[in-house]
Every structure is written in C-alpha cells, then in structure tokens.
Amino acid sequence: MQVIETQHPEVLLLRPKVFGDARGFFFESYNRKAFAELGIDAEFVQDNHSRSAQGVLRGLHYQISQPQGKLVRVAAGEVFDVAVDLRRSSPHFGRVAAFRLSAETHEMAWIPPGFAHGFQVLSDYAEFLYKTTDYYAPQFERCLLWNDPALDIAWPLDGASLLSAKDQAGLPLVECEVFA
Numbered sequence: 001m002q003v004i005e006t007q008h009p010e011v012l013l014l015r016p017k018v019f020g021d022a023r024g025f026f027f028e029s030y031n032r033k034a035f036a037e038l039g040i041d042a043e044f045v046q047d048n049h050s051r052s053a054q055g056v057l058r059g060l061h062y063q064i065s066q067p068q069g070k071l072v073r074v075a076a077g078e079v080f081d082v083a084v085d086l087r088r089s090s091p092h093f094g095r096v097a098a099f100r101l102s103a104e105t106h107e108m109a110w111i112p113p114g115f116a117h118g119f120q121v122l123s124d125y126a127e128f129l130y131k132t133t134d135y136y137a138p139q140f141e142r143c144l145l146w147n148d149p150a151l152d153i154a155w156p157l158d159g160a161s162l163l164s165a166k167d168q169a170g171l172p173l174v175e176c177e178v179f180a
C-alpha cells in the first residue's frame with residue numbers, strides 16, 4: 001500500500017497493490033493489520049454503497065455526535081472527493097483536501113472523524129463504497145454547504161445537476177456546528 005499526501009496531513013490517499021492477470025485484477029481493499037501499520041488503527045462498523053449519475057454531488061456531510069471516520073473508494077466511474085477539517089482545535093481547521101478517486105486507479109482515501117465529506121460524480125455514473133467507524137445517526141447528521149465561498153472548493157463540474165434537498169440547505173462554515 002502506497003500512501004500519497006493530500007492538502008491535509010491527516011487525510012491520506014492510499015494506493016493498494018493490485019494483482020492483475022489474464023482474468024482481471026485482485027487487491028485487498030481493507031486489511032486491519034496493514035492499515036494499523038500505516039497508522040490507521042480504526043475499527044469499522046458499517047459498509048456503505050451508493051450509485052450516482054454524472055454531476056450528482058453528495059455532501060458535505062458529518063455527524064456532530066458519533067463522528068464517522070471513513071475509508072472511501074470508487075468501484076465504478078470517477079468522483080471528485082472532498083474532506084473539510086471541522087475540528088476547531090485543529091491547526092488545519094477549515095482546510096479542504098480534494099482529490100479524484102476512480103475505479104481505474106483503485107485508490108482509496110482515509111478521512112478521520114471530525115471532517116465533513118462529500119463528492120461530485122465526474123463519469124457517466126459512479127459506484128461509491130465506504131466503511132465507517134461509527135454507525136449512521138441521522139439525528140446527529142449536519143451538512144456543510146458544498147459551495148460555501150469560504151471553502152473555495154474547485155468542483156470540476158459547474159454547479160450540481162442533482163443535489164438532495166438536505167444538501168441544498170447546507171450551512172456555510174461560519175454557521176455550522178463544529179467539533180471541539
């Protein structure tokens with residue numbers, strides 16, 4: 001597993017060793033011991049899988065209680081993935097880490113608890129898979145406005161063709177509940 005830096009020291013892009021042969025490919029998408037050796041000693045309790053059409057933007061979501069660390073990857077297509085540090089005590093509070101994830105590169109990203117997360121689909125469609133370190137708790141879910149000017153996120157596609165009502169109602173960072 002190769003670790004690639006992002007704009008944020010705690011958000012890690014992970015490039016797995018991929019075994020290709022005439023049949024196709026194989027790679028370990030998660031290995032507790034190997035990840036612990038990388039410093040990602042997280043215990044995952046939930047796996048999620050979503051499919052979205054091109055232009056769909058999901059996010060930027062976080063749970064103010066039961067915050068979720070996320071190991072994210074794309075099984076089909078390509079997305080522009082974004083994480084924002086919402087920990088007021090962090091020297092990188094408000095910092096954005098953004099990168100592309102695709103089925104072609106098999107790259108994954110580790111996003112620790114305390115970050116808002118979202119993505120925009122760049123391909124015709126994308127299948128997005130991720131593990132979380134705590135359970136879904138809708139009562140604690142909050143939404144950071146995807147196009148908050150203070151974040152200056154360079155989303156590759158203009159606007160968002162499909163946003164949930166929840167995401168359209170996201171709050172700018174200055175109005176968001178954040179972590180200590």
Ligand SMILES: Cc1cn([C@H]2C[C@H](O)[C@@H](COP(=O)(O)OP(=O)(O)O[C@H]3O[C@H](C)C(=O)[C@H](O)[C@H]3O)O2)c(=O)[nH]c1=O
Binds near residue numbers: 048050061136
């Ligand atoms: C997240 C989640 C959702 N749901 C149900 C609730 C809704 O009836 C339906 C769609 O939920 P939502 O529109 O919140 O799904 P996304 O917009 O993909 O939300 C995710 O988007 C960004 C990318 C994230 O990082 C979060 O993990 C997550 O909030 O699935 C569940 O049953 N369990 C869950 O863990």
